[in-house]
Amino acid sequence: MCGIVGLHLRDATLHPQLGALLSGMLDAMCDRGPDSAGMAVYGDPTWSPEGESTVSLLDSPIPATELAQQLGIVLSAPVTGHDLDPTVVVHAPVGTEVLTAAVRSVVPTARIIGFGDHLTVLKGMGNPTELADRFGLRSASGWQGVAHTRMATESAVTAEGSHPFAVGPDQCLVHNGSFSNHMSIKHELERSGVSFDSENDTEVGARYVAKQLAEGVDLEKALLMLNETFDGFYTLLVSTSDSFAVVRDAIACKPAIIAETDRWVAMASEYRALAKLPGIDTARIFEPEPEEVYVWHRQ
Protein backbone atom coordinates (compact mmCIF):
# COMPACT_ATOMS: atom_id res chain seq x y z
CA MET A 1 0.00 0.00 0.00
CA CYS A 2 1.25 3.45 -0.88
CA GLY A 3 -0.32 6.86 -1.13
CA ILE A 4 -0.18 9.16 -4.12
CA VAL A 5 -1.17 12.80 -4.36
CA GLY A 6 -0.75 15.26 -7.18
CA LEU A 7 -2.00 18.74 -7.93
CA HIS A 8 -1.89 20.59 -11.25
CA LEU A 9 -2.92 24.23 -10.88
CA ARG A 10 -4.70 25.94 -13.74
CA ASP A 11 -5.38 29.20 -11.91
CA ALA A 12 -2.16 31.21 -11.42
CA THR A 13 -3.60 32.95 -8.34
CA LEU A 14 -3.34 29.58 -6.57
CA HIS A 15 0.38 29.16 -7.32
CA PRO A 16 1.48 30.66 -3.96
CA GLN A 17 -0.68 28.04 -2.21
CA LEU A 18 0.72 25.01 -4.05
CA GLY A 19 2.86 23.81 -1.15
CA ALA A 20 0.13 24.33 1.44
CA LEU A 21 -2.46 22.47 -0.65
CA LEU A 22 -0.09 19.65 -1.58
CA SER A 23 1.04 19.25 2.05
CA GLY A 24 -2.58 19.00 3.16
CA MET A 25 -3.15 16.26 0.60
CA LEU A 26 0.01 14.45 1.72
CA ASP A 27 -1.03 14.64 5.39
CA ALA A 28 -4.25 12.77 4.59
CA MET A 29 -2.29 9.93 2.92
CA CYS A 30 0.30 9.38 5.68
CA ASP A 31 -1.35 6.23 6.95
CA ARG A 32 -1.10 4.63 3.49
CA GLY A 33 2.68 4.90 3.61
CA PRO A 34 4.32 5.91 6.85
CA ASP A 35 7.89 4.74 6.20
CA SER A 36 9.25 7.28 3.75
CA ALA A 37 8.10 9.95 1.36
CA GLY A 38 9.08 11.98 -1.62
CA MET A 39 7.68 15.15 -3.07
CA ALA A 40 8.26 17.19 -6.19
CA VAL A 41 7.43 20.78 -6.95
CA TYR A 42 7.41 22.52 -10.33
CA GLY A 43 8.25 26.21 -10.36
CA ASP A 44 9.16 27.13 -6.80
CA PRO A 45 11.05 30.45 -7.04
CA THR A 46 13.39 29.59 -4.15
CA TRP A 47 14.35 26.03 -5.08
CA SER A 48 14.04 26.28 -8.88
CA PRO A 49 14.23 29.97 -9.84
CA GLU A 50 13.20 30.98 -13.34
CA GLY A 51 16.15 31.06 -15.74
CA GLU A 52 18.20 28.58 -13.75
CA SER A 53 18.44 24.83 -13.79
CA THR A 54 18.10 22.74 -10.65
CA VAL A 55 19.55 19.42 -9.50
CA SER A 56 18.26 17.55 -6.43
CA LEU A 57 20.49 14.93 -4.82
CA LEU A 58 20.82 12.51 -1.94
CA ASP A 59 23.96 11.25 -0.20
CA SER A 60 26.01 14.36 -0.85
CA PRO A 61 29.27 13.82 1.05
CA ILE A 62 29.60 17.58 1.64
CA PRO A 63 27.12 20.17 2.93
CA ALA A 64 25.02 22.17 0.47
CA THR A 65 26.99 25.41 0.94
CA GLU A 66 30.31 23.68 0.29
CA LEU A 67 28.87 21.86 -2.73
CA ALA A 68 27.57 25.15 -4.12
CA GLN A 69 31.01 26.75 -3.65
CA GLN A 70 32.81 23.93 -5.43
CA LEU A 71 30.27 23.86 -8.25
CA GLY A 72 30.66 27.65 -8.57
CA ILE A 73 34.38 27.23 -9.15
CA VAL A 74 33.84 24.46 -11.73
CA LEU A 75 31.10 26.36 -13.57
CA SER A 76 32.39 29.92 -13.09
CA ALA A 77 28.80 30.82 -12.28
CA PRO A 78 26.88 31.68 -9.11
CA VAL A 79 25.51 28.44 -7.63
CA THR A 80 23.00 28.34 -4.78
CA GLY A 81 22.68 25.34 -2.47
CA HIS A 82 19.81 24.41 -0.17
CA ASP A 83 20.33 21.92 2.63
CA LEU A 84 17.01 20.06 3.01
CA ASP A 85 18.33 17.13 5.00
CA PRO A 86 18.79 14.48 3.62
CA THR A 87 18.16 16.11 0.23
CA VAL A 88 20.47 18.77 -1.19
CA VAL A 89 19.19 21.11 -3.91
CA VAL A 90 21.50 23.22 -6.07
CA HIS A 91 20.60 25.64 -8.83
CA ALA A 92 22.59 27.82 -11.19
CA PRO A 93 22.07 29.92 -14.34
CA VAL A 94 23.51 27.24 -16.61
CA GLY A 95 21.94 24.48 -18.69
CA THR A 96 20.57 21.40 -16.95
CA GLU A 97 23.07 19.08 -18.62
CA VAL A 98 25.96 21.35 -17.64
CA LEU A 99 24.86 21.52 -14.00
CA THR A 100 24.17 17.78 -13.85
CA ALA A 101 27.62 16.97 -15.26
CA ALA A 102 29.27 19.34 -12.78
CA VAL A 103 27.43 17.69 -9.86
CA ARG A 104 28.55 14.27 -11.10
CA SER A 105 32.19 15.42 -11.26
CA VAL A 106 32.24 17.18 -7.86
CA VAL A 107 30.29 14.57 -5.85
CA PRO A 108 30.43 11.36 -7.92
CA THR A 109 29.03 9.22 -5.08
CA ALA A 110 25.89 11.33 -4.65
CA ARG A 111 22.61 10.16 -6.14
CA ILE A 112 20.79 12.59 -8.41
CA ILE A 113 17.05 12.33 -7.68
CA GLY A 114 15.75 15.08 -9.94
CA PHE A 115 16.89 17.65 -12.49
CA GLY A 116 15.48 20.17 -14.90
CA ASP A 117 14.57 23.79 -15.46
CA HIS A 118 11.60 23.81 -13.09
CA LEU A 119 11.66 20.68 -10.93
CA THR A 120 12.74 20.21 -7.31
CA VAL A 121 12.57 16.71 -5.79
CA LEU A 122 12.74 16.14 -2.02
CA LYS A 123 12.99 12.72 -0.40
CA GLY A 124 13.50 11.37 3.07
CA MET A 125 12.71 8.58 5.51
CA GLY A 126 10.12 8.77 8.25
CA ASN A 127 6.72 10.32 8.75
CA PRO A 128 5.66 12.16 5.57
CA THR A 129 4.06 15.09 7.42
CA GLU A 130 7.20 15.65 9.49
CA LEU A 131 9.32 15.46 6.35
CA ALA A 132 7.12 18.00 4.56
CA ASP A 133 7.48 20.35 7.54
CA ARG A 134 11.25 19.88 7.65
CA PHE A 135 11.57 20.57 3.94
CA GLY A 136 9.33 23.63 4.17
CA LEU A 137 6.96 22.20 1.60
CA ARG A 138 4.02 24.11 3.09
CA SER A 139 5.41 27.46 1.94
CA ALA A 140 6.45 26.27 -1.54
CA SER A 141 4.79 27.76 -4.58
CA GLY A 142 4.55 26.70 -8.20
CA TRP A 143 2.14 25.31 -10.77
CA GLN A 144 2.33 21.62 -10.12
CA GLY A 145 3.37 19.16 -7.43
CA VAL A 146 3.29 15.45 -6.70
CA ALA A 147 4.04 13.46 -3.57
CA HIS A 148 4.18 9.87 -2.48
CA THR A 149 3.95 8.10 0.85
CA ARG A 150 5.55 4.70 0.71
CA MET A 151 4.93 1.36 2.34
CA ALA A 152 7.87 -0.54 0.91
CA THR A 153 7.31 -3.95 -0.66
CA GLU A 154 9.77 -4.33 -3.54
CA SER A 155 12.94 -2.83 -2.11
CA ALA A 156 14.34 -1.51 1.16
CA VAL A 157 13.04 1.46 3.12
CA THR A 158 15.50 4.14 2.09
CA ALA A 159 15.21 7.72 0.92
CA GLU A 160 16.45 6.49 -2.48
CA GLY A 161 13.62 3.98 -2.74
CA SER A 162 10.94 6.57 -2.16
CA HIS A 163 9.10 8.07 -5.09
CA PRO A 164 8.88 10.10 -7.27
CA PHE A 165 11.43 8.68 -9.66
CA ALA A 166 12.67 11.61 -11.69
CA VAL A 167 15.02 10.18 -14.29
CA GLY A 168 14.39 12.52 -17.24
CA PRO A 169 14.49 16.33 -17.35
CA ASP A 170 11.57 17.81 -15.39
CA GLN A 171 9.94 14.36 -15.30
CA CYS A 172 8.43 12.57 -12.31
CA LEU A 173 6.77 9.19 -11.98
CA VAL A 174 4.93 8.07 -8.86
CA HIS A 175 3.63 4.52 -8.50
CA ASN A 176 1.25 2.64 -6.26
CA GLY A 177 1.54 -1.07 -6.84
CA SER A 178 4.24 -3.41 -8.07
CA PHE A 179 5.42 -4.42 -11.51
CA SER A 180 5.95 -8.12 -12.10
CA ASN A 181 7.96 -8.23 -15.35
CA HIS A 182 10.25 -5.28 -14.65
CA MET A 183 13.45 -7.34 -14.52
CA SER A 184 13.17 -8.46 -18.14
CA ILE A 185 12.30 -4.91 -19.26
CA LYS A 186 15.22 -3.61 -17.22
CA HIS A 187 17.59 -5.99 -19.01
CA GLU A 188 16.28 -4.81 -22.37
CA LEU A 189 16.72 -1.18 -21.40
CA GLU A 190 20.23 -1.89 -20.13
CA ARG A 191 21.11 -3.52 -23.43
CA SER A 192 20.03 -0.33 -25.18
CA GLY A 193 22.30 1.75 -22.97
CA VAL A 194 20.03 2.85 -20.12
CA SER A 195 21.68 2.71 -16.69
CA PHE A 196 19.87 2.30 -13.35
CA ASP A 197 20.37 3.69 -9.86
CA SER A 198 18.44 1.12 -7.84
CA GLU A 199 16.81 -2.29 -7.75
CA ASN A 200 13.41 -0.64 -7.50
CA ASP A 201 10.66 -1.80 -9.89
CA THR A 202 9.27 1.71 -10.25
CA GLU A 203 12.59 3.03 -11.53
CA VAL A 204 12.19 0.66 -14.49
CA GLY A 205 8.84 2.25 -15.33
CA ALA A 206 10.32 5.73 -15.01
CA ARG A 207 13.35 4.86 -17.20
CA TYR A 208 11.02 3.31 -19.77
CA VAL A 209 8.86 6.45 -19.97
CA ALA A 210 11.93 8.72 -20.01
CA LYS A 211 13.40 6.75 -22.91
CA GLN A 212 10.21 7.07 -24.94
CA LEU A 213 9.99 10.81 -24.25
CA ALA A 214 13.66 11.27 -25.15
CA GLU A 215 12.95 9.56 -28.46
CA GLY A 216 10.19 12.07 -29.22
CA VAL A 217 7.14 10.06 -28.20
CA ASP A 218 4.48 12.16 -26.48
CA LEU A 219 3.45 11.38 -22.90
CA GLU A 220 0.08 9.86 -23.79
CA LYS A 221 1.64 7.48 -26.30
CA ALA A 222 4.48 6.60 -23.89
CA LEU A 223 1.94 5.56 -21.25
CA LEU A 224 -0.08 3.53 -23.74
CA MET A 225 3.16 1.73 -24.62
CA LEU A 226 3.84 1.19 -20.91
CA ASN A 227 0.38 -0.38 -20.60
CA GLU A 228 1.25 -2.88 -23.30
CA THR A 229 4.73 -3.62 -21.98
CA PHE A 230 4.41 -3.80 -18.21
CA ASP A 231 2.59 -6.46 -16.19
CA GLY A 232 1.62 -6.04 -12.59
CA PHE A 233 -0.41 -3.68 -10.50
CA TYR A 234 -0.06 0.01 -10.98
CA THR A 235 -1.67 3.34 -10.59
CA LEU A 236 0.82 5.84 -11.99
CA LEU A 237 0.96 9.60 -11.79
CA VAL A 238 3.43 10.97 -14.34
CA SER A 239 4.32 14.63 -14.72
CA THR A 240 6.52 16.76 -16.94
CA SER A 241 7.01 20.52 -16.95
CA ASP A 242 3.84 20.94 -18.99
CA SER A 243 1.83 17.74 -18.46
CA PHE A 244 0.10 15.79 -15.72
CA ALA A 245 -1.01 12.23 -16.47
CA VAL A 246 -2.67 9.28 -14.75
CA VAL A 247 -2.86 5.65 -15.87
CA ARG A 248 -4.00 2.40 -14.21
CA ASP A 249 -3.44 -1.24 -15.11
CA ALA A 250 -6.19 -3.46 -16.51
CA ILE A 251 -7.10 -4.96 -13.14
CA ALA A 252 -7.29 -1.53 -11.50
CA CYS A 253 -7.10 -2.79 -7.93
CA LYS A 254 -4.82 0.06 -6.86
CA PRO A 255 -7.05 2.98 -6.02
CA ALA A 256 -7.16 6.32 -7.78
CA ILE A 257 -9.51 9.24 -7.75
CA ILE A 258 -9.42 12.43 -9.79
CA ALA A 259 -11.11 15.74 -9.13
CA GLU A 260 -11.19 18.59 -11.59
CA THR A 261 -12.33 22.20 -11.46
CA ASP A 262 -11.63 25.25 -13.62
CA ARG A 263 -8.85 26.13 -11.17
CA TRP A 264 -7.06 22.80 -10.72
CA VAL A 265 -6.78 19.09 -11.45
CA ALA A 266 -5.99 16.82 -8.51
CA MET A 267 -5.32 13.11 -8.25
CA ALA A 268 -4.98 10.98 -5.13
CA SER A 269 -5.21 7.43 -3.89
CA GLU A 270 -8.29 8.31 -1.86
CA TYR A 271 -10.89 11.04 -1.64
CA ARG A 272 -9.66 11.93 1.87
CA ALA A 273 -6.68 13.66 0.24
CA LEU A 274 -8.96 15.83 -1.89
CA ALA A 275 -11.55 16.73 0.76
CA LYS A 276 -9.98 20.04 1.78
CA LEU A 277 -9.17 21.44 -1.66
CA PRO A 278 -10.85 24.76 -2.46
CA GLY A 279 -14.00 24.21 -4.49
CA ILE A 280 -14.08 20.43 -4.00
CA ASP A 281 -17.84 20.57 -3.36
CA THR A 282 -18.46 21.48 -6.98
CA ALA A 283 -15.55 19.58 -8.55
CA ARG A 284 -16.07 16.85 -11.13
CA ILE A 285 -14.96 13.72 -9.26
CA PHE A 286 -14.32 10.38 -10.95
CA GLU A 287 -12.20 7.26 -10.82
CA PRO A 288 -9.91 6.74 -13.81
CA GLU A 289 -10.87 3.76 -15.96
CA PRO A 290 -8.43 0.86 -16.30
CA GLU A 291 -5.87 1.13 -19.13
CA GLU A 292 -7.08 4.59 -20.10
CA VAL A 293 -4.49 7.37 -20.21
CA TYR A 294 -5.60 10.73 -18.79
CA VAL A 295 -3.40 13.72 -19.63
CA TRP A 296 -3.77 17.38 -18.76
CA HIS A 297 -1.54 20.04 -20.31
CA ARG A 298 -0.39 23.33 -18.89
CA GLN A 299 -2.23 26.16 -20.63
Added chain:
Amino acid sequence: MAPTVTTSTPANGVVDLRASSTREVNELLSSPGAPATLTITHPDGAHALACGLDADLDVTIDGHVGYYCAGMNQKATVTIAGNAGVGVAENMMSGRVHVKGDASQSAGATAHGGLLVVDGNAAARCGISMKGVDIVVGGDIGHMSAFMGQAGRLVVCGNAGEALGDSIYEARLYVRGTVASLGADCVKKEMRDEHLAELKELLDAAGLTHDPSEFTRYGSARQLYNFHVDNASAY
Protein backbone atom coordinates in the same frame (compact mmCIF):
# COMPACT_ATOMS: atom_id res chain seq x y z
CA MET B 1 -4.58 9.08 24.66
CA ALA B 2 -7.76 7.03 24.80
CA PRO B 3 -10.52 8.30 22.55
CA THR B 4 -13.32 10.19 24.22
CA VAL B 5 -16.49 8.17 23.81
CA THR B 6 -19.74 10.03 23.45
CA THR B 7 -22.76 7.79 23.47
CA SER B 8 -25.37 10.41 24.12
CA THR B 9 -27.64 11.39 21.26
CA PRO B 10 -26.90 14.83 19.87
CA ALA B 11 -29.79 17.19 20.46
CA ASN B 12 -30.32 18.08 16.81
CA GLY B 13 -29.72 14.58 15.46
CA VAL B 14 -26.59 15.73 13.62
CA VAL B 15 -22.98 14.69 14.23
CA ASP B 16 -20.20 16.65 12.57
CA LEU B 17 -17.32 14.33 11.76
CA ARG B 18 -14.92 17.27 11.92
CA ALA B 19 -15.81 17.53 15.62
CA SER B 20 -16.26 13.83 16.45
CA SER B 21 -14.19 10.80 15.51
CA THR B 22 -15.38 7.87 13.40
CA ARG B 23 -15.07 5.66 16.48
CA GLU B 24 -17.29 7.96 18.53
CA VAL B 25 -19.96 7.98 15.84
CA ASN B 26 -19.83 4.21 15.31
CA GLU B 27 -20.01 3.58 19.07
CA LEU B 28 -23.00 5.87 19.32
CA LEU B 29 -24.75 4.00 16.50
CA SER B 30 -23.98 0.62 18.09
CA SER B 31 -25.01 1.61 21.61
CA PRO B 32 -28.34 0.58 23.17
CA GLY B 33 -29.42 4.21 23.15
CA ALA B 34 -28.60 4.82 19.51
CA PRO B 35 -30.78 7.52 17.95
CA ALA B 36 -33.42 6.25 15.51
CA THR B 37 -32.27 8.81 12.98
CA LEU B 38 -28.89 10.45 12.66
CA THR B 39 -27.21 12.67 10.10
CA ILE B 40 -23.42 12.67 9.81
CA THR B 41 -21.91 15.76 8.21
CA HIS B 42 -18.40 16.39 6.80
CA PRO B 43 -17.39 12.76 6.36
CA ASP B 44 -14.48 13.96 4.17
CA GLY B 45 -13.85 10.45 2.83
CA ALA B 46 -13.49 8.78 6.25
CA HIS B 47 -13.24 4.99 6.27
CA ALA B 48 -15.50 2.47 8.04
CA LEU B 49 -18.34 4.89 8.79
CA ALA B 50 -21.62 3.42 10.07
CA CYS B 51 -20.19 -0.11 10.06
CA GLY B 52 -21.66 -3.05 11.91
CA LEU B 53 -25.04 -1.48 12.59
CA ASP B 54 -27.56 -4.02 13.86
CA ALA B 55 -30.73 -2.07 14.61
CA ASP B 56 -33.50 -0.40 12.65
CA LEU B 57 -31.75 2.97 12.40
CA ASP B 58 -31.91 5.59 9.67
CA VAL B 59 -28.49 7.12 9.06
CA THR B 60 -27.76 9.79 6.47
CA ILE B 61 -24.20 10.68 5.61
CA ASP B 62 -23.97 14.07 3.97
CA GLY B 63 -20.91 13.88 1.72
CA HIS B 64 -18.36 11.46 0.27
CA VAL B 65 -17.24 8.46 2.33
CA GLY B 66 -14.13 6.27 2.24
CA TYR B 67 -13.71 2.50 2.44
CA TYR B 68 -16.19 -0.06 3.79
CA CYS B 69 -19.00 2.35 4.64
CA ALA B 70 -22.02 0.51 6.10
CA GLY B 71 -20.11 -2.76 6.05
CA MET B 72 -21.77 -5.72 7.79
CA ASN B 73 -25.02 -3.78 7.95
CA GLN B 74 -28.05 -5.43 9.54
CA LYS B 75 -31.51 -3.84 9.59
CA ALA B 76 -30.33 -0.24 9.29
CA THR B 77 -30.96 2.16 6.43
CA VAL B 78 -27.82 4.08 5.47
CA THR B 79 -28.01 6.82 2.84
CA ILE B 80 -24.82 8.33 1.47
CA ALA B 81 -25.43 11.70 -0.14
CA GLY B 82 -22.19 11.51 -2.10
CA ASN B 83 -19.73 8.97 -3.46
CA ALA B 84 -18.62 5.83 -1.65
CA GLY B 85 -15.11 4.37 -1.56
CA VAL B 86 -14.03 0.75 -1.82
CA GLY B 87 -16.35 -1.95 -0.47
CA VAL B 88 -19.49 -0.03 0.42
CA ALA B 89 -22.00 -2.34 2.18
CA GLU B 90 -19.51 -5.20 2.03
CA ASN B 91 -20.88 -8.25 3.82
CA MET B 92 -24.26 -6.60 4.41
CA MET B 93 -26.75 -9.01 5.99
CA SER B 94 -29.97 -7.01 5.77
CA GLY B 95 -31.26 -3.45 5.63
CA ARG B 96 -30.73 -0.90 2.91
CA VAL B 97 -27.74 1.12 1.75
CA HIS B 98 -28.27 3.88 -0.79
CA VAL B 99 -25.35 5.65 -2.50
CA LYS B 100 -26.59 8.76 -4.25
CA GLY B 101 -23.34 9.27 -6.15
CA ASP B 102 -20.86 6.73 -7.52
CA ALA B 103 -19.43 3.70 -5.73
CA SER B 104 -15.82 2.55 -6.00
CA GLN B 105 -14.74 -1.04 -6.50
CA SER B 106 -16.16 -4.07 -4.68
CA ALA B 107 -19.51 -2.50 -3.81
CA GLY B 108 -21.66 -5.04 -1.95
CA ALA B 109 -18.85 -7.60 -1.88
CA THR B 110 -19.78 -10.91 -0.23
CA ALA B 111 -23.06 -9.44 1.05
CA HIS B 112 -25.67 -11.94 2.21
CA GLY B 113 -28.83 -9.85 2.16
CA GLY B 114 -30.42 -6.44 2.10
CA LEU B 115 -30.60 -3.95 -0.74
CA LEU B 116 -27.75 -1.81 -2.07
CA VAL B 117 -28.76 0.98 -4.43
CA VAL B 118 -26.17 3.04 -6.30
CA ASP B 119 -27.68 5.93 -8.24
CA GLY B 120 -24.50 6.58 -10.23
CA ASN B 121 -21.88 4.15 -11.48
CA ALA B 122 -20.22 1.32 -9.59
CA ALA B 123 -16.58 0.50 -10.42
CA ALA B 124 -14.91 -2.87 -10.85
CA ARG B 125 -15.91 -6.00 -8.94
CA CYS B 126 -19.40 -4.81 -8.01
CA GLY B 127 -21.14 -7.65 -6.17
CA ILE B 128 -18.04 -9.84 -6.10
CA SER B 129 -18.87 -13.09 -4.34
CA MET B 130 -22.39 -11.84 -3.60
CA LYS B 131 -24.23 -14.30 -1.38
CA GLY B 132 -27.82 -13.13 -1.40
CA VAL B 133 -27.75 -9.33 -1.54
CA ASP B 134 -29.78 -7.39 -4.07
CA ILE B 135 -27.83 -4.64 -5.84
CA VAL B 136 -29.40 -2.05 -8.15
CA VAL B 137 -27.04 0.28 -10.01
CA GLY B 138 -28.52 3.24 -11.88
CA GLY B 139 -25.48 3.67 -14.13
CA ASP B 140 -22.67 1.41 -15.31
CA ILE B 141 -20.62 -1.23 -13.51
CA GLY B 142 -16.92 -2.02 -13.99
CA HIS B 143 -15.08 -5.19 -14.91
CA MET B 144 -15.26 -8.51 -13.05
CA SER B 145 -18.59 -7.68 -11.46
CA ALA B 146 -20.53 -10.50 -9.78
CA PHE B 147 -17.39 -12.64 -9.89
CA MET B 148 -18.27 -15.96 -8.21
CA GLY B 149 -21.70 -14.56 -7.36
CA GLN B 150 -23.46 -17.25 -5.36
CA ALA B 151 -26.92 -15.83 -4.73
CA GLY B 152 -28.89 -12.61 -4.95
CA ARG B 153 -29.74 -10.29 -7.81
CA LEU B 154 -27.63 -7.59 -9.54
CA VAL B 155 -29.52 -5.04 -11.65
CA VAL B 156 -27.56 -2.71 -13.92
CA CYS B 157 -29.47 0.06 -15.69
CA GLY B 158 -26.42 1.09 -17.74
CA ASN B 159 -23.63 -1.01 -19.19
CA ALA B 160 -21.46 -3.75 -17.68
CA GLY B 161 -17.67 -3.99 -18.04
CA GLU B 162 -15.46 -6.91 -19.00
CA ALA B 163 -15.90 -10.44 -17.66
CA LEU B 164 -19.35 -10.04 -16.14
CA GLY B 165 -20.31 -12.92 -13.88
CA ASP B 166 -17.04 -14.83 -14.20
CA SER B 167 -17.27 -18.22 -12.43
CA ILE B 168 -20.79 -17.35 -11.34
CA TYR B 169 -22.90 -19.72 -9.22
CA GLU B 170 -26.58 -18.87 -8.80
CA ALA B 171 -26.71 -15.06 -8.64
CA ARG B 172 -29.06 -13.56 -11.24
CA LEU B 173 -27.87 -10.61 -13.30
CA TYR B 174 -30.05 -8.13 -15.20
CA VAL B 175 -28.37 -5.62 -17.53
CA ARG B 176 -30.22 -2.96 -19.49
CA GLY B 177 -27.30 -1.79 -21.62
CA THR B 178 -24.35 -3.54 -23.19
CA VAL B 179 -22.01 -6.09 -21.67
CA ALA B 180 -18.36 -5.64 -22.70
CA SER B 181 -17.76 -9.36 -22.28
CA LEU B 182 -19.10 -12.28 -20.26
CA GLY B 183 -16.83 -14.14 -17.85
CA ALA B 184 -16.29 -17.89 -17.81
CA ASP B 185 -19.53 -19.85 -17.48
CA CYS B 186 -21.76 -16.76 -17.56
CA VAL B 187 -24.40 -16.83 -20.29
CA LYS B 188 -27.37 -14.86 -21.55
CA LYS B 189 -30.64 -16.35 -20.38
CA GLU B 190 -34.30 -16.18 -21.23
CA MET B 191 -36.43 -13.52 -19.49
CA ARG B 192 -39.46 -15.41 -18.23
CA ASP B 193 -42.44 -13.89 -16.45
CA GLU B 194 -41.02 -14.58 -13.01
CA HIS B 195 -37.84 -12.70 -13.98
CA LEU B 196 -39.76 -9.70 -15.27
CA ALA B 197 -41.75 -9.72 -12.04
CA GLU B 198 -38.73 -9.88 -9.72
CA LEU B 199 -36.92 -7.21 -11.76
CA LYS B 200 -39.96 -4.93 -11.49
CA GLU B 201 -39.90 -5.41 -7.72
CA LEU B 202 -36.21 -4.56 -7.53
CA LEU B 203 -36.57 -1.46 -9.72
CA ASP B 204 -39.55 -0.32 -7.64
CA ALA B 205 -37.57 -0.85 -4.45
CA ALA B 206 -34.78 1.32 -5.86
CA GLY B 207 -37.24 3.99 -7.02
CA LEU B 208 -36.43 3.46 -10.72
CA THR B 209 -38.98 3.43 -13.52
CA HIS B 210 -37.23 1.51 -16.30
CA ASP B 211 -39.28 -1.02 -18.23
CA PRO B 212 -38.13 -4.53 -17.17
CA SER B 213 -38.48 -5.74 -20.77
CA GLU B 214 -35.49 -3.55 -21.72
CA PHE B 215 -33.18 -5.77 -19.62
CA THR B 216 -31.34 -8.96 -20.47
CA ARG B 217 -30.83 -11.70 -17.92
CA TYR B 218 -27.47 -13.40 -17.42
CA GLY B 219 -26.54 -16.27 -15.17
CA SER B 220 -24.57 -19.45 -14.78
CA ALA B 221 -24.32 -22.05 -17.55
CA ARG B 222 -23.59 -24.46 -14.67
CA GLN B 223 -20.72 -26.07 -16.57
CA LEU B 224 -17.96 -24.88 -14.28
CA TYR B 225 -19.08 -25.59 -10.75
CA ASN B 226 -20.78 -28.91 -11.35
CA PHE B 227 -18.69 -32.02 -11.59
CA HIS B 228 -18.88 -33.33 -15.14
CA VAL B 229 -18.29 -37.03 -15.62
CA ASP B 230 -16.41 -36.42 -18.88
CA ASN B 231 -13.72 -34.72 -16.82
CA ALA B 232 -13.23 -37.70 -14.48
CA SER B 233 -9.87 -38.55 -16.02
CA ALA B 234 -8.51 -35.19 -14.89
CA TYR B 235 -8.70 -36.22 -11.23
